[in-house]
Amino acid sequence: MKKAELVFIPTPAMGHLVSTVEFAKLLVTRNHQLFITILLTKVPFDSKVEYYIDSLSASSSISQRISFIVLPYQEHTSIDANPLVFITSFMEDKKPHVKNALSNHFHHSKEAAATGSDSPRLAGLVVDMFSTAMIDVANELGVPSYVYFTSGAGYLGLLFQLLSIDATVLYKKDFSTSTTELISSSFENPVPVSVLPDIFLEKVSAEIVVSHARKIRETKGVVVNTFMELESHAIHSLLLDGTYPSLYPIGPIISLKSNNFSDAGYSRSDILNWLDEQPPSSVLFLCFGSTGSFSENQVEEISTALENCGIRFLWSLRQPPLKENKEFLPCDYEDPKQVLSQEFLDRTARIGKIIGWAPQVDILSHGAIGGFVSHCGWNSILESIWFGVPIAAWPVEAEQQLNAFQLVKELGLAVEIKLDYRNNTSLYDQNEDGIVSAQQIELGIKRLMGLDNEARNKIKLMSEKCKKALKDGGSSHSSLNNLIKAVMDV
Template structure:
């Protein structure tokens, strides 16, 4: 290395939910560990928030960002092609364009980190003699399911969702059939084959980075280290380096949302948002609005027009036509009747700033892991409302293992959650003894998260171990 900085490249697939954790990881490596970082982004039609993230001025963004040439997959997709399959196709088409910027670098990367949808970059990492790591920006439990899916594929006949027994994973909490991740919902769909391939490729990398920490995910992390089946299947180190999350980014002037929050009592407001990609049906929007009104709780609701297809329809863009005109899809008179209690925000909001505000006491969330991490690190308990991807798994973990969330009795993607149940969940979280206990639990996890990331903490040390691993491999290759 001739005394120069370690150089790490990170390849990321499209989507706000993928871009955020990668940029946070990149910033952490650059600012806390003095690593040169280049992020290479597989491009699509970016939403306004994504463009804002990618175009930050240099003083706010200590990493280099390279946007790979856009790819056209219109000839490959059908009207019913799943979002996850489209992501795999985009990355596959974009990978040839990945070689050129790497070749042109004076100091080529010493290591390559890829996200889950970019694991096909394995041969390119070998071609440029880069140490190679997979970044899974969610739980160890999800990672265990992904790694074990190729085994389940051989052992189980029929659809997973039709199984009567729990899906057993060595040393880990078993998975209920209804909680399986999206690609496992239909074993005949291409997305399932893509997912099984990911599970087969990951162990061929040099290590796995997880956006979790020891206290949050202790059972599965212990299984990776000690369980004999895992030790024989996955012979690479697993590095829990989280929680990595966006910092609050005040722009110097208070937004109308923050000014409204300043006028509310402490821990009195429920924040309702279903992430950058989540949408609800027209009927569910009506029930949610009515449930909020019946509960008489203060609220901020990031509201979008009803979906016309799948719950992840907004994945590739958070901008929807006519999204500011709520009169077409909210109950008549709702705005007038709730104007003293609630605030509607169209399409997108400053989530971290809102969750960190002392007036916010609860978060109705789709349970995407970025949002979950942000809520935990703000000490805010949740109403778990899973919509797609691994969110059902996350919701079960938050409710049953961590005790920091309440959830509907039915899956919101299978049935409409009724207004009465919504009202009850809101009152439970914000007013009742059960909600108080959740608030205590999440505040303990907040402290645990801060300790894990502090110098000498478990996640800080785990990142150091990973960088040491890169350096050791680099020195070994230089002597070959």
């Protein structure tokens, strides 16, 4: 079998980058004739992405058959407040750099081949779900393109459904604020409009996401970070349709190695040492992802709920972006007293710990963790399932509301705090200021940490299934073999 090379073009966001690298490692482990080059690009406002890219490009220990090319940095003149608008435009502007990088890379490969070296052929481009502009580059090169979809199959099915309906109805105010439900073949239950992703409910974003879905339909295959046992209904609906590209559910793809990117010196060892002192399954972990943060009023409601519950907790508390400093992502508080009262900190000192950026994998894998209040980002969901930790769903943005609906209503793997929460809006059923009350938070926490929590038993069983899916003969193992065969047979 001849050597083949895939070029990966991920979106420069931590959840996408880490997952992409793990996917690449899985591929080269499975087939020794396969080589991968990952094109990396930095964004002007995310120091964690920059640090991660620098560490990847300097590393020689990942694999001899995975290489990294850092694309030239250029100042992006229009940093739009809408993340989807920004990242779509940003990746579109990177097309000339990608073409140039590929031209140089494969020119050197041809020179090596001329001297007798057995250089791999370019077998295709694997682009991120938000990097679909690069499908045009693959077409120009005359090679197949694949999409790596870092969310779930249910969301993918809903994206494809947008192509067959009038998407403009989704962002009409009378529709988006109603109790209307959407019938989707990728979900067993009708989907309330209130849990549709934010990007479906705003005109510019809806048009962009439809364009991404249309480009994904052009590809040879879609690799989804999920597994059959988790999303059997959604996966079967996509497979049965017959009009979509080949589908490869190969998950869960997660990194079992934590990165500690704390801005304020929170120590990973300090966190784990504290957990070591707690009883098994007694600690509630609260974390809302790399972009999750709350107003001071909402933080006060959370602190009241935690104190009323009287349970042990580990809270990853992050400061909202400082717009006056042109920051776009949350950062760590220098001192939790900036937002929490000294009285609260004193009263909960023996049972609670406040941290900033969290080494999430290390925390979820610890035996002291008994529950996870989560924003329901897809990577966090997969990590929670892997370690068998039940979730209390509190989505914040993007497709997280849909993920939360799926976890609670479709799969029974989580309990609800607030499925249709929208940070800094009052479109949905919160109170006038968009605040979830301490009483509602407390109720969700008590359901989550209760011994009779059915979600706890279900997620333990799903944890076993996800690990079996990756083993020889498992559903994801077989799907990955099918993908490799498709790549190598071209």
